[in-house]
Amino acid sequence: MKPISFRVSLLLCAVSIIPISAVAATQPKTHPAAHPAAAPSESISVVRTLRQASGSGQMVRTHAEASVSTVDRAYITKQVASAGALNLVQNMPGANVATSDAFGMSNQVTMTLRGLNQQEIGFMVDGTPQNDPNNGTIYPSQLIDSENLQSASITQGSSPIDTPSYVDLGGQVSFKTIDPSHQFGGYASSMFGTWDAKKEFIRINTGDIGHTGIRGWMSFSDFYDQHFTGPGTDRRLHIDAKFLKEWGQGNRVAAVFTWAHQTISNYYEPTLAQWNATGRSNYYSPTYIQGGSPAANSAYWRMYQNPWEDFNIGLPSTFRLARNLTADVEPYFFHGSGGALSGTTLPTGGYYWGNQFESPGSTLPGASGGQAPAVQRYLNSPYRTGFVEKLNWTQGKNTLTLGNWYEYDDFSNWIDYTPVTASGAPQGPRGTDPTVMMANGRPLRSGDYNLMTQVNGIFLNDRLSLLHDHLQITGGIKAVMVDRVGTNHIPGTEYRIHDNSFQPLPRLMVRYDFNHEHQLFFNVTTGFRAPLGTSFFGSTSPATGQVTSLGAGQQKDEYSIAEEIGYRYQGRQVLGSVTFFNYNFTNRQIATQTYVGNLPVSTTINEGGQTSRGVDIELGTVPFMHFSPYASFEYLHTTIDNDFRVGNDYLPTKGKTAVQSPRFQASFGLSYDDSLFFGNFGLKYLSSQYSTFMNDEKMAAQTHGDMTIGVYLPSYRYIKHPKFQLNFVNLWDTHYLAGLGSVLPNARSTRGVNGTIIDAAGAPTYIIGAGFTVAAQLSTEF
Numbered sequence: 098m099k100p101i102s103f104r105v106s107l108l109l110c111a112v113s114i115i116p117i118s119a120v121a122a123t124q125p126k127t128h129p130a131a132h133p134a135a136a137p138s139e140s141i142s143v144v145r146t147l148r149q150a151s152g153s154g155q156m157v158r159t160h161a162e163a164s165v166s167t168v169d170r171a172y173i174t175k176q177v178a179s180a181g182a183l184n185l186v187q188n189m190p191g192a193n194v195a196t197s198d199a200f201g202m203s204n205q206v207t208m209t210l211r212g213l214n215q216q217e218i219g220f221m222v223d224g225t226p227q228n229d230p231n232n233g234t235i236y237p238s239q240l241i242d243s244e245n246l247q248s249a250s251i252t253q254g255s256s257p258i259d260t261p262s263y264v265d266l267g268g269q270v271s272f273k274t275i276d277p278s279h280q281f282g283g284y285a286s287s288m289f290g291t292w293d294a295k296k297e298f299i300r301i302n303t304g305d306i307g308h309t310g311i312r313g314w315m316s317f318s319d320f321y322d323q324h325f326t327g328p329g330t331d332r333r334l335h336i337d338a339k340f341l342k343e344w345g346q347g348n349r350v351a352a353v354f355t356w357a358h359q360t361i362s363n364y365y366e367p368t369l370a371q372w373n374a375t376g377r378s379n380y381y382s383p384t385y386i387q388g389g390s391p392a393a394n395s396a397y398w399r400m401y402q403n404p405w406e407d408f409n410i411g412l413p414s415t416f417r418l419a420r421n422l423t424a425d426v427e428p429y430f431f432h433g434s435g436g437a438l439s440g441t442t443l444p445t446g447g448y449y450w451g452n453q454f455e456s457p458g459s460t461l462p463g464a465s466g467g468q469a470p471a472v473q474r475y476l477n478s479p480y481r482t483g484f485v486e487k488l489n490w491t492q493g494k495n496t497l498t499l500g501n502w503y504e505y506d507d508f509s510n511w512i513d514y515t516p517v518t519a520s521g522a523p524q525g526p527r528g529t530d531p532t533v534m535m536a537n538g539r540p541l542r543s544g545d546y547n548l549m550t551q552v553n554g555i556f557l558n559d560r561l562s563l564l565h566d567h568l569q570i571t572g573g574i575k576a577v578m579v580d581r582v583g584t585n586h587i588p589g590t591e592y593r594i595h596d597n598s599f600q601p602l603p604r605l606m607v608r609y610d611f612n613h614e615h616q617l618f619f620n621v622t623t624g625f626r627a628p629l630g631t632s633f634f635g636s637t638s639p640a641t642g643q644v645t646s647l648g649a650g651q652q653k654d655e656y657s658i659a660e661e662i663g664y665r666y667q668g669r670q671v672l673g674s675v676t677f678f679n680y681n682f683t684n685r686q687i688a689t690q691t692y693v694g695n696l697p698v699s700t701t702i703n704e705g706g707q708t709s710r711g712v713d714i715e716l717g718t719v720p721f722m723h724f725s726p727y728a729s730f731e732y733l734h735t736t737i738d739n740d741f742r743v744g745n746d747y748l749p750t751k752g753k754t755a756v757q758s759p760r761f762q763a764s765f766g767l768s769y770d771d772s773l774f775f776g777n778f779g780l781k782y783l784s785s786q787y788s789t790f791m792n793d794e795k796m797a798a799q800t801h802g803d804m805t806i807g808v809y810l811p812s813y814r815y816i817k818h819p820k821f822q823l824n825f826v827n828l829w830d831t832h833y834l835a836g837l838g839s840v841l842p843n844a845r846s847t848r849g850v851n852g853t854i855i856d857a858a859g860a861p862t863y864i865i866g867a868g869f870t871v872a873a874q875l876s877t878e879f
Contacts, residue, residue, distance in 0.1 A: 155188070155727045155766055156672050156717030157248070162571055162606035162618045164663055164676040166190060166715060166729075167250040170275070173243055175768075175777055175805050177201075177824040178288035178296050178874045181237035182272055183208055185249040188764035188779055190676075190713035190729040192251060193757070193786075195836020196237075197364040199826040199870035200294055200322055202331045204236045204403055205364050207836040207864065210253060210268050211678065212709050212735050212758035217626055217655075219256050219265030222272045223353045225411035225429040226261050230481050230506040231548065231630035233264040238333055239357045239407055239433075240272070242318050244286065244298050245337050247275045253713060254661045254678055255622035258556045258573045258604065261429075261485050261502050266624030266657045274353060277312040277341050280304045282817075283879055290824075290872030294322035313340030325868045327380020328398040329362030347417040356408040360526070363401040363437075366838035368860040369794060376832055377865060385521025391442045391468040397521045400440035400472045404527045407433030421491045425500075428484040436476035438523060442468045442640075443514060443533065448541050449642030452589030455541075458534030461516050469516075471533060472523040475544075477510040483552070494562045498573075502554035512544035512636055543645070544636035548583035571606040579627040585634045591648050594634070598627040598654050616665040624659065628652040628686065653684040673716040682707040704790070705739025707755055720770070727766035733758055741790050741842055746849030748842055750790045756840045759784045759798075775822075776806040788837050788861035794844040796863060799833040819877035830869035838862035 154171025166189040173185055181201020187194035191211045197203035208215045216233035219226065222241055228234065249272050256262065256269035281304035288296040300316035315338040322331050338354040367379035381398035411429040418424055445464050447456045461469035487500030514533040515525040524531050532540040558573035579598040585591055606620040635648040663676035685704040711733040718725055735755035740747035754760075761784040768777040780802045787795045807822030841858040849855045 155725075155768070156715060158667050158672065159665075160608070160610075160616070161252075162569060162608040163255060163620050163622075164190075164253045164661055164674065164678075164713060165250060166192075166253070167248055169248045170246070172768075172777075173246055173249065175775065175807065175822065176243065177290075177826065177872050178244070178286055178298065178876075181206070182240040182243060182246070182249065183235070183237050183270075185243060185246070186251050186270060188727075188729060188766060188781060189251050189253075190715050191253045191731050191733075191762075193759060193762060193783060193836075195864050196867065197835070197864050198322070198325065198331075199292075199867040200290075200296075200320070200331075200872075202238050202320060202322065202333060202359075202361060203364060204238055204361055205366065205838070205864055206237055207757070207838075208235070208270075209757045210251065210270075211680070211711065211713075211731070212733055212755055213267030214757060216264060216629065217267035219260050219262035219269040221260065221262075221269060222355070222409075223274055223351070223411055224261075224413050224427050224485070225353070225409065225431075226481075226483075226504075227409075228262060228264055230431075230479050230550065231477065231508045231510065233626070233629050236405075238359055238361055239355075239405070239409075241274060241337050241355050242298065242316060242335055244284070244300065244318070245274050245314075245316055245339075246272055248273045253676070254620065254659050255604070255624060258558050258575050259425075259485055259487055259498075259500055259502070261483060261504060261554075263552060263577055263579055263598075264626045264629075266626050266655065274337075274339055275314075277314045277339060278302045278304065279312060283314075284876065285879065286874055286876035288872055288874040290322075291870050292323045292325050294320075294870075294872060296320040309342070310344055311340060311342045313338065324362060324364060324380075325870065326377045326865060327365060328383040329364065329381070329401075331359070331361045333357065333359040333361070335359075345417060347415060347423065350414040351412065353411045353413070354408070355410075356406075358406045359404070361403040361405070362398060363403065363439075364865065366862040366864055368862055369788075369796075370860065372834060372863060372865075377868070379865070385517075387463070387519060388465070391463060391465055391470040394463065394470045394517075394521060395440035395442050397440060397470075399522045400438055400470075400517070402438050402523075402526065403435070404438070405433065405435035406527075407431065407435075423489045424486070425489065426484065426486045429482070431481040432479070434476075434478045435527060436474060438526060439473050439475075441471055441473045441514070443471045443541075444640050445469050448533075448535060448639040449637060450535060450539070450541060450639070451587040451637050452642050454642070455539075456536035458536050458538070461533065462519065463517060470521070471514045471516060472526075473512060473514055473543075474523075474525070474528060475510075475512050476528040477508060479509075480507045481505070487556075496560040496562075498556070498558040498560075500556050500558075502552065502556070502577075504550070504552040506548075506550040506552075508548045508550070508630055510544065510546055510548070510630075511542050513540050513542045514639070541639055542587065543639050544634070545586040546583055546634040548581060548630045548633065550630070551580045553578045553580075567610045569608045569610075571604075573604050575602040575604075576600070577602065577625070581627075581630070581633075583630075583633055585648075587635075587637060589642075590635050590637065591633075594648075596628060596633065596652075598625075600625045600654055600656065614666060614668050616667070617663070618665065619660075619662045621658070621660050624657045626655040626686065628654070632686070652686065655682065655684050655686045657682045669719070670721070671716070671718050674714070676713045678709075678711060678713070680707075680709040682709075704737065704741060704750075707735065707737055709733065709735040709755070709758070723769050723771040725768045725770075727764075727768070729764045731762050733760060733762075737790060740850055743842060743849065743855050746851045746853045746855060748791055748847055748855060749850055750842075753790060753792045754787050756787050756790065757837055759786045772809065774806075774808050775820075776804070778802065778804045786837065788839075788863070789841050789844045789858075791843040791845075791847055793847070794861060796834050796837060799831070799835070799866065801831045801833065801866065802828045804828055815879050817878040819875070821873070821875050824870075824872045824874070826870040826872075827867055828869070831866070833866040834863040835866035836864040838864050
């Protein structure tokens, strides 16, 4: 990898030594963006998008029957070079994104959309699903590099009917990659920032390959940084590729590939009491002391990492079968391996394998006082393959869509243990030997299950266009069946589960265009989330044999009915929308804690019903004297509709505000671009958020701002359209909690509905917001 990185740096450094006089003699002083016809194809796509968007690229025109927010490439290219994909949508209405670092590499990130968490939002890249097949969450570091994105969108209320996801009752986040250009060339950038951050990126466009009609691009990136608070490093190697063939009238076959190889360190997530006492000083131990206390050494930072490798392939294709008949087909495949590490201690005299006591198979290093330091590895190896196929038939005023979705997942998950070296590092960080062995010749495991999932879905959608295309009425239904079979290999726990979900999901969507500027839309949609794979099986403690997480067994599907009514204005100078929304949930699944005797254990519990309603506002303009303002706002009111069961009593949660649901959030942005200098400023405000169902603990409100300034540089020979930019994250170095790391039923002892005293379930944890960060980036096409 080093030779590639060196050549990228060499190419970029060439820009800085171009003689100014030579540049002046060969190039006009105006930036080529002022003359779109002279720009290469990669730049032309940006110019074309700008004509459909606000001047900042932060608000794009749409004709959807639902609320949709989009940023395009003009906005994406001005963000921090390594910005995680979720960072690109954080200022949209309803989006509440909390990240542990400024560069978007950490997987300790949460996103809620109108109060629904990321396990209830569908994430797509070019139509392929990205949510973890077992726990439904999203890991931003695995997603495609932002340098390769054409746009990022949020559909706040519901997903399109053909979305291949059964966790998307809270809307959808979609990323679209850039298409390959017809000419050979490429793009390269180099970023350096605080916290010793570095990223090198290069993309090569093949151009048209002979007479095949195929064109493509491939990119490679290398990222490294140190943590801004406490010890820890992140390293990520990433490859993206896309190849495309188009022919005839509307025939198109694309292949999109992503590979990630990374080791990401964890940030410490403090409780509120720890944060109030020491602020950012909460972090894992920076040193490992040989001969020291195993309990103290178990907090050593190198024991808390996330080693991972995966690849993702999608083949989105469209075929025109007849003048009024098209077919869309998208097969996809995903495989990953790795997991999460955490420090722990093991007894030297023997371990519990489930409810069976076993003697140790060997002596562990670093033992003291009957305990030895070790690393607990939460490892998994998922496979996911599926396809979506649909026929679109247009006849007169009607467009009829009939489709099918099939997916097969095979997910193996286990929790085992590895010894540490003399320096405290895990001996087997990626799931390879050595592992801690028992005397019976088996590896010590406290969790070990396999879950196979099959999904079958069919959908029918009909769109009717009336009143000279001013009125669009769309009705559809999607029926989804999720069938799961799993086995658990830990003695004393549930051995086999079989769970089947079936849900019909009708919808109605209406849009009326008064003219090309004014639109009204209304929709009623339904959504569901099948029980997450992590909820079925329990795990035990190797030290005591007691249950540490409880399988919830047979559960009901989480189900929602959502309504939206909105107005959208898309004039020549101003774009804006106002959307009122209402959700009603039943069988709301909450990942939380319950009790086995007096022991609190993690599980998934059916919270019952929830109601959420509010309003989203979004406003943007085209450039005025080179300035383009943008603003978004949300008011959200949520209530828990049922009391929460704990043992034989209930916490009085009915009428309380739901967790992770800020009442107010607002964002303001201002962009500038005069074809020589450019910049943007963003300000985000979030009101306080409750972290317990009882509303007895909450995270304080937060306000933070980011800024970019840059300059377009003259082209010279093979260096085309270079630019230099500085990105500033958290401008005022505000010390704040960015999001909730965990939520609990209650943080204080509470008298239950039936009169018993229900002890506190523990203390919620929080994600610390990134500190002030500066990143300098030099980029160029060639």
